[in-house]
Amino acid sequence: MARSGVLYVHVAQAAARLVAAGHSPTIDRIRADLGGTGSKSTIAPLLKRWKSAHPGTVAQAELGLPAELVLAVKGVYEKVQADAVLQVEQAEQIHQAATAALQEQLQQAxxxxxxxxTVQAQQAQAFIEANARIQVLAETVHRQEIALASLGSEKLGFEQRLTDRACEVASLTQQLQQAQVQSEHYQVSVAQQRADERQSAEQRHNHLEQELSALRQRLLAQQARLGELQAQEQRLAQDNDRLQSALLTTQDSLTQSRSAHEQAAFQLTELKRIHQALEQHHGANEQRLAEKRTSLAVTEKERSLLAERLTRAETQLTEVTTDKQLLLQEKAVLSSQLAEFRAQP
Structure with a gap:
């Protein structure tokens, strides 16, 4: 039992003063407030009795907050923590979905x-081959035009030679006629001479006839050759028309290829712009996620502090419960002693 020097009222008053000063009432502080009087074994049960009678005051003094406020803060903390975890999970899911969509769009691009x-390379190769073919065809046409011009010059030469031969034949025929006329005038006196001249003229005429026949044959051959050249010229003209048509077709195809290439370049530029926008969006999502994680870290730190304080409060509550049980036991002992005391005569 407590000594008569230190009573419960003294301990209660000292504890109240300590709480009012913002200090937690402990055995040492109670003893110091009482001026160093009283033993710890005497003060301890009295302090436990006071604490069991004033649990809210003890919690406020030790935690700096009322017990109801501690419970309310604990509930708010748990709700904030749950909301923060849910928001982080939703943000991560949205970020993962956006990242997957971006990766898929980037892969498609x-x-x-x-x-x-690949299409551009194929079109460039086709354009190169078409240009090479057009160049070869142009060279062929140029060579054929040169050959045709040469054949035309040769034809003109043959026609001029044929004209010269015809003029020569006409001149010889005229000379023959003149010789015949002269031979008629001098028939009597120059019969022998006429015969000689006639024979010579006939020989020359036969020779000229042979040359004329040869020239006619050569003319026929040249005409046949000319016909072949004209046919070849027609074929070359047709080939030239086909080449021109092929060139136009190739140019159209090249124009279409260039248009397709420009369209492809435009699409590529658009895809790059979309990719940059997606990267910016991705960066914004990353920044928001970092902010969420920072907020979660702050919340986690606050939760740790609150959990620590809650643990301390639970520990103190356990101590209070233990002290209450001890007080009940002491009360039971005191009641028993009081009953015995009253029962004495």
Whole structure:
């Protein structure tokens, strides 16, 4: 039992003063407030009795907050923590979905870009081959035009030679006629001479006839050759028309290819712009996620502090419960002693 020097009222008053000063009432502080009087074994049960009678005051003094406020803060903290975890999970899910969509769009853009590059390479190769073919055809046409011009010059030469031969034949025929006329005038006196001249003229005429026949044959051959050249010229003209048509077709195809290439370049530019926008959106999502994580870290720190304080409060509550049980036991002992005391005569 407590000594008569230190009573419960003294301990209660000291504890109240300590609480009012903002200090937690402990055995040492109670003893110091009482001026160093009283033993710890005497003060301890009295302090436990006071604490069991004033649990809210003890919690306020030790935690700096009322017990109801501690419970309310604990509930708010748990709700904030649950909301923060839910928001982080939702943000991570949205971020993962956006990242997957961005990766898929980027992969599709790369595939389309590779396909466009392949089509562009094929069109460039076709354009090069068409240009080479057009160049070869142009050289062929040029050579054929040169050959045709040469054949035309040769034809003109043959026609001029044929004209010269015809003039020569006409001149010889005229000379023959003149010789015949002269031979008639001098028939009597120059019969022998006429015969000689006639024979010579006939020989020359036969020779000229042979040359004329040869020239006619050569003329026929040249005409046949000319016909072949004209036919060849027609074929060359047809080939030239076909080449011109092929050139126009190739130019149209080249124009279409260039248009397709420009369209592909425009699509590629649009895809790059979309990719940059998606990257910016991704960066914004990353920044928001970092902010959420920072907020979650702050919340987690606050939760740790609150959990620590809650643990301390639970520990103190356990101590209070233990002290209450001890007080009940002491009360039971005191009641028993009081009953015995009253029962004495």
């Amino acid at each position: 790369f595939v389309e870009h590779d396909a466009l590059l």
